[in-house]
Structures are given as C-alpha cells and as structure tokens.
Amino acid sequence: MKLINENDITLCWNGLQTDEVQQGWQGIPLRKVGTISLYAARKYPENMESFAVGFKYFSAKQIASLPRGAGFKVEEAQLNSEERNWIALSRQKSASLELFTMMATDIFNTLCKQEQASEEAAFTLFISRIKAWQQFMKQGQSKLGKEAELGLVGELTFIRQLIDTGLCAGSLMSTWVGPDHAAQDFHLGIGAVEVKSTLAPVGFAAKIHSLEQLDDSMSGPLFMCGIRFSQSDKGQTLPDIVSDIRSQLEHIENQELDTFDTLLIKSGYHPTGAENYTTKFLPEEFMYWAVNDEFPRLTRAKVPFGVLGTTYTIDVGNIPTSMVLDEVIKALYGN
Structure with a gap:
C-alpha cells in the first residue's frame, strides 16, 4: 500500500x-x-x-x-x-x-x-x-538536545553490542525499557543494565537520576555499561545507528520494527528529523561494572528517612572494570 x-x-x-x-x-x-x-x-x-x-x-x-x-x-x-x-x-x-x-x-x-x-x-x-x-x-521541539542525543546513541550502541554477541535483535526490543521511564535502561534475563555514555577523553562522570536506578534489591543482578565515545569522521551519526538496527529487524516480524520505531519516538527521535543529527560518534571504550555494595551509589536504604528522591553524579572513571559483556550476559541469562 x-x-x-x-x-x-x-x-x-x-x-x-x-x-x-x-x-x-x-x-x-x-x-x-x-x-x-x-x-x-x-x-x-x-x-x-x-x-x-x-x-x-x-x-x-x-x-x-x-x-x-x-x-x-x-x-x-x-x-x-x-x-x-x-x-x-x-x-x-x-x-x-x-x-x-x-x-x-x-x-x-x-x-x-x-x-x-x-x-x-x-x-x-x-x-x-x-x-x-x-x-x-513534551520536548516541545523535533530535535534532541546534545546530552539526550549522546544518551540515545549509547543505548542503541549497547543494543548493537548485544546483537553482536548472538542475541536476537527482535527479542531485544522488549528488554529496552528506558524509553518507558523504567529505573534502568534494559531489563535483561533476571536482572538489568544501566547504560551511561561520555565524550570526555579522561574521567567518566555518570549522572544518576533516582534512588532506584542503582538499586539491585529492586532489579536482581544489576550492571552498569559505560561507553566512551569520541567525535570522529570514522564514527556514525544517530540516524546511521538507527538504520543499522532497523536493517537487523527488517528480516523479522513487522511487530518488532514497529516496537523499535515506537521506542525511538518515546526517546525523542523521529527519522523525519534525521538531517538535524550530523555528529559522528565513535565508541572507543566499553566498560562494565557489577553494581553492588562496593559500587558508589545512593539507594533508598542508604539515605536518611524522609529523603524521597535525588539526582547525583558519580565518577566511575577510576573504578576497576573486571567484567566483559559475555560475563554480564552469562550472569543475566545463566548460560
């Protein structure tokens, strides 16, 4: 038609x-x-x-x-x-x-x-x-701000990483829950993954948006994925990354492609505005941390009674990363 x-x-x-x-x-x-x-x-x-x-x-x-x-x-x-x-x-x-x-x-x-x-x-x-x-x-405009653009690029890059490990692109659409305002970006297997992105060449300041975001008592096993990007002609724009994932989904049922498009709209991106996104992002480094009692965080159990919520920033740049993505997937899916 x-x-x-x-x-x-x-x-x-x-x-x-x-x-x-x-x-x-x-x-x-x-x-x-x-x-x-x-x-x-x-x-x-x-x-x-x-x-x-x-x-x-x-x-x-x-x-x-x-x-x-x-x-x-x-x-x-x-x-x-x-x-x-x-x-x-x-x-x-x-x-x-x-x-x-x-x-x-x-x-x-x-x-x-x-x-x-x-x-x-x-x-x-x-x-x-x-x-x-x-x-x-609710954005009031058709283009994402720079911070939101980087955040979406990070989440989509993580989806591509998961696809590269052999996970089905279609099944991943139901795990991407960040656009629906879930506490974490992805609910995978028995746990969750929160994705943070930076353009800083050194250090890694990660903004945390709630007391629930790094609370593993609510999510099961919880991990943070940190992606360090550079701006480079060797990289890809946001529309390029979207197009790559769409090509993976086009061989699956239309329902998964519709779900992906809907999640993009919820994230503030629509392809009719693709010409507005010209920055090319190149992933330089992937870091994975288990979020547990040794990880710097605030949770509801760790703040004084009466504190209803907060946003804060943590520096994860100096925290040793002892995990790779395959280990994260094994912990979440048990295989």
Missing part, C-alpha cells in the same frame, strides 16, 4: 478550511486498511487540524481512558460518512503544526503497514503510538 506523505495531509486540511459557520466534524478519506479507515479532518467551530481513525470492531470503550496529549487532544469523533468507531486527534492552538503533521503522517503510515494484522493488533499499536507521541511532544 502506498504510504501517506505530509503534503497529502496538508492538502486535505487546506481543502477542509472554510469561513462558513459550521458545527461538528468534516473529513476527507485518505486510506482504507482492512476494516480501518483513515481520514484527515477538522472539527468545527474550533477549525483545528485533526485526523481520525475509524475502527469497525474496536472503540475508545476498549481502553480505560483516552491518552491525553501534550499539544493535541484525543477524543471520540462523529463522522457520518462511514459506520465506524472514530477516534480523532486534534491540534491544540499552542502546538506546533509541523510536529502535529509529523505525528499524523507517522500514525497513518504505521497503520497503513498493518494490512495483514488483525484489527485488535492495529488498535493496540495505534494507542501505543499515540502514547509515544505524547512523550515526544
């Missing part, structure tokens, strides 16, 4: 624009994917850009509550052109039209690729994608 581009949606929105006094929803059909209908729309009298997805068997009643967006509103809609259960997303006046158009195009095209999927699977993916865009929109 031919995918939708941003210009397609913009032309439809412009075609629905009118100065006449109207009430209710107006829409233009864009695609039909099995039992699902995709419409560009406007709701009057607000007259804001919207898009609507119509399901035959599923509706908003299947979820506890509609996601609340940062910059967009999600609601049930009434489009009289088809007998469908419609869920619409409308741009808020204060929100970026560019970001909203990007979101509409991404969600539509994600659903366009679900021709062979059940409506239930497509509905679940639709809601998951909306929630991912909620996190993306």
